Structures are given as C-alpha cells and as structure tokens.
Amino acid sequence: MMSLPHRISGNLALDLANTISWRNTSREIDHLATFGDVLAWSREVGLIGDDLVLSPPEQKTLYEQVLALRNAIRGAGSAIANDLDPLRPDFDIIRDIAALALCQASLSGTPYTLHFKGIYRVTGAIAWSALDLLRGDELSRLKQCPPDDCHWLFIDRTKNASRRWCDMGTCGNRAKKLAHRAAH
Template sequence: MVGGRPCLDFSNTTSERRGPAPRERLHTYRDLLAWSRRLGLVEASGAERLLRHAQQREGAARALARARELRESIYRIFSSVAAGATPPDSDLDRLNRVVAEALAHRRVVRRGDRFAWEWMWDRAPLEGVLWPLAQSAAELLTSEELGRVKECTSQDCNWLFLDVSRNRSRRWCEMRECGNRAKARRHYLRRRESGAAD
C-alpha cells in the first residue's frame, strides 16, 4: 500500500479523480471487504459474518455507497490538509458520524497479561467495515504526523500519502509510476523546447 495509513490507502481505492473517467477499485461490497482483509482491518471471523450479511443485496449496495461517500470525504479532508486549506465541514461531519458509530462498537479485552482494543464484529452491521477506516482518519487528523500528509504532484494522479522521508521531500505516491512519468514528461518537454530553438 502506498498511503502509509489505512485511511489514505482507502482514499486511493479510486484514481484519476480529476480525469474524465475515474478508475474505481471497489465495485462490490465483497471488494471492499477483501481490501479491508488484505490490510488487516477486519479479522477473519468478522469478515465471514459481514460476508454472510452481504447476501442481502440491497444492504450490501447501501453499505458500498456509504463506503464510497466516506472515502470521498476522507479524500477531500486530507487533500485540503495537504494543500494547507480548511477541510469542508460536511466531510468532517460525515467522518465524525462514522467515528461515533465506531466508538460504540469497541471494547477493551484481556489478552494474556495485557489489554487491547477489540472490534465487536459479532454485532457489526455491513457498514462496520468502515469503523477501522474512520478511526484511522481520526487518529491521523489528531496526530503529529498530519503535516506529513501529501497529495501526489503528478499531473494525472490524486493519491494521498504520508511523507515519512527525513526531509519531507517526497513528491509522488510512487516513484516507479508517477515519478518516472513526471520525469519522462519533463525530459520530453525539454527536448521539444530545445528542438524548437534550433
């Protein structure tokens, strides 16, 4: 994953937002759940339970629509932060509603001689898959790392990432993709300009 935090990677599940045909990676609720499992946000038993409930197509479609709405709110919030702007209140309100739901579905449990937070997947609605993502966004928004959130500077990308470079100089979500394209574009423009000057 490129973002460095689950909420940023969630925002990056669609790309080319600025283009004529954004690319969606979450086509079904099952896609959302599989993506969440890959990131370790939902444990196996919780995923199985949610998948059983996802057989109700209308409920799964509503949960997916709500996930996409939250994703776009998370994108606008952190894109604003990266640009030094104020995030829209409506997006913060949406995030806070999901955070409130999430907090109502966590508990502290004993694990050996330690204690840990645990999601109550046994009571989770289909939208429960959003809880860890909302928590991730809230934690990042209130952390010292917030100033490290950046948006890829590539012309046709909008992915968000946490810049953990020592001097905070990372410009692209991925060097091998966006960085190489940007460098190739600059090289092409320089050659074209020097050819026109001859």
C-alpha cells in the same frame, strides 16, 4: 473482480481514499465499484476474514458508508495537503461513522484495543484511522501526488520531508520523463 490498487499511503484511511486510479481521466478506475470489491479490499488490508456475514441491508449500508468515507477522507486529505481548510461535512462524516462504530465496539487487552463489530469492522477501523491521522503528529506530513491524473494522498515519512510523488515507480518516473522531454 477488479485488481486492487497498491497501498502506498502509509495509512489505512488514505489507502481507502486512493481506491480510485487515474481520477477524472478517460482511464479512471474505481477499485470499489461493487460490494464484492469492498469485501476484497477489506480482506486485502486485513480488516476482515471470510467470517463476515451480512444481511442485504447491512451490505448496502456498508457499501454506502465506505464510499462516503472515501469521499470525505479524500476531500479532507486533499484540502489539508494543499494547505486549505477541509469542509465541515467531510469531518462530520468521519466523526459520525466513528461514533456509530464506537457504540458497537468492545475494549480488551493491554494496552486496550477497540474491537469493532459487524459492518464497523470495516468502516469503524477506517474512520478511527482517519481520526488518528487528523489528531496525530503526522498530519503535517500529509501530501498529495501532484500529477493531474493521480492526486493520491500519502504520508511523507522521509527524513527531510522531500517525497513528491505517491510512488516513484509510476508517477515519479512519468513526471521525470515529461520534464526531460520538455527540456530537450
């Protein structure tokens, strides 16, 4: 199993979108290349424990939905972060999976909490996280890391909205080193 990426975005849906490192380069790593990777990531982010048992068709559906959500969230998030209009199909995928999950969910507690079942323990939670971001106050703080080999999405929660990179320790330092070399 492959190592999982750092979770730097501040949002579950964006963390899913960021599961490809070094996108479109010779070093590209898809952290969700297999169904096992999806399960490991889902455990890592706290969506499931070891109790999730799925039939082979359910495993296939879960894997396909996770990859579809990842692409849709990345597409919509990238457009929004760059002041563009997201594509309707990206919104449709997020909405459709959220609707399917809601049909299988139960409500309990005070305040009420959605409890998803089966594959929707993963995809329902992600789709609703995406919807919450799209409908929430933090959407204006959605940014995308500028380096050509990264493009990870994140929520800038700095007081003055000045965060530029997904992670200062990697992309920020690399950008500063390149700028320093160019200046000298």
